[in-house]
Amino acid sequence: MSILVNKDTRLLVQGITGNEGLFHTQQMVSYGTNVVAGVTPGKGGEWVMDGKVPVFDSVKIAAEATGANASVIFVPARFAADAIFEAADAGLELIVCITEGVPVKDMMRVRAYIDQIETRLLGPNCPGILTPGESKVGIIPGNIAIPGNVGAVSRSGTLTYEVLYALKQKNMGASTCVGIGGDPVNGTNFIDVLSMFEEDPATDKVVMLGEIGGTDEEKAAEFIATKMTKPVAAFIAGQTAPPGKRMGHAGAIIQSGSGAAADKIKALEEAGVRVAKHPEELPDMLG
Amino acid sequence: MKIHEYQSKRVFAEYGVPIPKGKVAVSPKEAYAIAKDLGGKTIIKSQVLVGGRGKAGGVKLANSPEEAEKHAGNILGMDIKGLTVRKVLVDEASNIKSEIYLGITNDREKRMPVMMVSAEGGVEIEEVARVTPEKIIKMHINPLLGLQGYQIRDIAASIELPRKNWKEFGVIANGLWKAYNSSDATLAEINPLIITEEESLLAVDGKMLIDDSALFRHPDLAEMRDLDTEAESETIARENDLAYIQLDGEIGCMVNGAGLAMTTMDIVTLFGGTAANFLDIGGGANAEKVSAAFRIILSDPKVKVVLINIFGGITRGDEVAKGILQAIEEVKPEVPMVVRLVGTNAEEGRALLADADMITAETLAEAAEKAVAVAKEA
Structure with a gap:
């Protein structure tokens, strides 16, 4: 047992084709985290991690195609709030936002929205979550x-x-x-x-x-x-x-x-x- | 980031808040010309980013352009709480009947903006808040909805604002909210918002703080940064994307991560030393960044020893080591160094530093103890 993430976590990575997104996806995959999809708008159809992880244009499409139930966000600060809203609206249970430097106005809007739904948000500006031996989501x-x-x-x-x-x-x-x-x-x-x-x-x-x-x-x-x-x-x-x-x-x-x-x-x-x-x-x- | 009174008021005015006629002067001659243009009485206000300008003699009433010139001459160059006055605002003077406080800031606990209003505005507002907090009306603003009309009416009623001013007040409260929200402010304040002898409302003083993280969408506001308010080393740090704050101690600290950087300062103090700075090189720092951090620390003459504490995660130990070597090459520091590298690529990093003349440590406590001991010997 553990909290929030375990070996059944099906993770999606928002911003997977960026430098940090790609590097940490690699680290998460080698740890054993079940990374099922990536999202980068405009790059749907590509594959990363030697063809093991498919990239989609949106969280909704990715979640429908792969059954992802959690997301980790590596997008730049200016896009972070949008990425959180997108993951929340796609119905993901857990969103982990690693991004640092998100404007406080954006976060107040995000929090006011998140409080009305079931989704759990961790972060932003956080290192993520680790259940040793099972799943690592973040850095x-x-x-x-x-x-x-x-x-x-x-x-x-x-x-x-x-x-x-x-x-x-x-x-x-x-x-x-x-x-x-x-x-x-x-x-x-x-x-x-x-x-x-x-x-x-x-x-x-x-x-x-x-x-x-x-x-x-x-x-x-x-x-x-x-x-x-x-x-x-x-x-x-x-x-x-x-x-x-x-x-x-x-x-x-x-x-x-x-x-x-x-x-x-x-x-x-x-x-x-x-x-x-x-x-x-x-x-x-x-x- | 703080912006000046004249800048804040201009932002407010863009959103419909009435402000006095006025202009900024950088010389007594300019102040004279502006006062002459405005005609009548003027008020000469130092533009420095600290409170208590009036009490320091940085705000004066002038009855004529000649007087405006004289006051500007006295105020320009004046030192107010360590800051030199480089600009004065020459505003048309107003006849004040009463003073209201109107401000917006973020309520961290409720995670939403809050509008605060008091019928007892003016320079003693902090005293009012301390002694009679019930005289400050607070109205929280839902970030998804924005300020609503009924909230403004509720505020006007609770401060017993004359009904004839309600409409005007609505425009001002709304304008202040829009200015706050559109500018990503963390504080927008009109103090005082005056009721004039002619019974109209006017924002005679203004203050704004902008969220540094949101400056990317406000290039116009970002340009307003006044470099006088930060130490030169802090400016260089900001330009290199390093979080650095100069302190008074002797042990220069270079750490990755804000929490660990604060912890390093704490542990240095715990073992009887004093930290010269807070410095977070950030996640994923490369050799260039480390080298810049090093130069900033060493530019402080009080530093007797440098304590480097890196827990590699995204930041790699070998990159940090390369940065240290690069900096040693460039700066040729005379102060000793205590280094602790743990985590990602720490062994490679330690190998790179093996030939450099530095003291190494395994644990955080050991590193702090050694740094304190070296600082005491120096």
Whole structure:
């Protein structure tokens, strides 16, 4: 068991013929992900991956032809919202948007729409999702994680790799690792993923990687205190970030009186979460 | 990205918001000519991208063109919170009866824009928000629907705006929303929106922030960027597509990924050091980009050691190593370096760096500890 993706996931790649799309499709296929189709408008009829993956002009045509139930998006930022709407309207259950730098106005419109339908959106600006040994959707390097019982959820990409790798050094594995992305408006938040881990029989404990900006970590703390039985350990990045500066991620900014790391750490500790001083401490905290 | 008052007001005016007659001057002579043209009293306003201009003496009322020239002479070149005044706006002065605050920003929690209005506008609005938050009316705007007519009427009623001004207010509120939405703004603010002695509404001050990620569809707004507000190194970083923020410490950091870059700063502090910067080289960085990042870090004279922490995913360790070698060749740095490479092609990267004179580390903690130790010795 796992959450969101597994060996039955039939994946479609939007933007499959672009540099990044092609490179990561290769990586996903070698990992064993079932990539059934690609979409690039204007390139329908072509094949990629040595003739193994067909390319279609639209998500709807691709989904009808291949039975795809999930999509991963690698299109440039200016086309990302359109790509998400397209996948949602084609009825896909899961959309993972890797694209970085999507305008916040576009994401507010996307989120307002997505909230009205059943589709689950991860990202944008996220590394994707990995169920070790079964399916990798996105760009998380497959070799840094092994199957196990730790559920991981994170707002950041490489920080997630850091923690998966640290777990692996201690021979600890992950049930599923979910990147929710670093943007202020995204498709899925901590609580959504924490509740899935709480329900998932394969997950025994959870590691949560937050960062400065917004109040999602505080809300997660309340959820953990009231609804979760499984132990959670956390790390919050940006403890030394100066207020008012955008720390790379559009979401990572401390604004007048909210979003500071100290507030998040306090809320989490009060909820019984063990908060690490640095990410390499996390495996022992979960031990 | 912030844009100036005069630029913001021009954007608002394009969407039907009434603003005072006025023009920008870069010299006292120009200010004189503009004031003479406008006739009557004028107001001379410094154009710098910080708050508190009035309190700093950067806003003055002039009764004549001569006075306008004199004030412009005093204000131009003035230093306001570290920024030099290079332009003044010369606006027709208005007779103010009362001041309203009208602004739109994104409510991150509700994931939609929110219009905020107060009958107690003016320079003390933040104080009003702090002490009497009930005096700020908030109206959320569904991003799929836009601002609706009834919402504007509700706002006008809740701030007890005289009924005779409702129609005018509707045009202004709608105009501000359209300006906000069409420009991909993250803040659009009129403070104050005044009711004049003649009982009409006028936007005498304006402020706008634009979403950096959306500038690709607003080349006209992108050109308005004022480079004075960022350090030179930050400008170079932006042009090289690197996320860089200069800080006060001694340990230069080069990291891939924003979360890991913040974590690296944190861990440096945890082990008793201070970070000189935040720097995210981004995913898939090549040798050129790494080399540019290196030069930016080394241009900061406070840097005593450079800590390179790369977790290869899309970014490949060998590319990073090539960039480091290229930069060493070009810059010939005298400061020591601590390098930690993990992930994709890390071994190839480490092999490339084997002959270079640098300190290596296996874990993040070890890298931070070593960097702090080196900085203390230097």
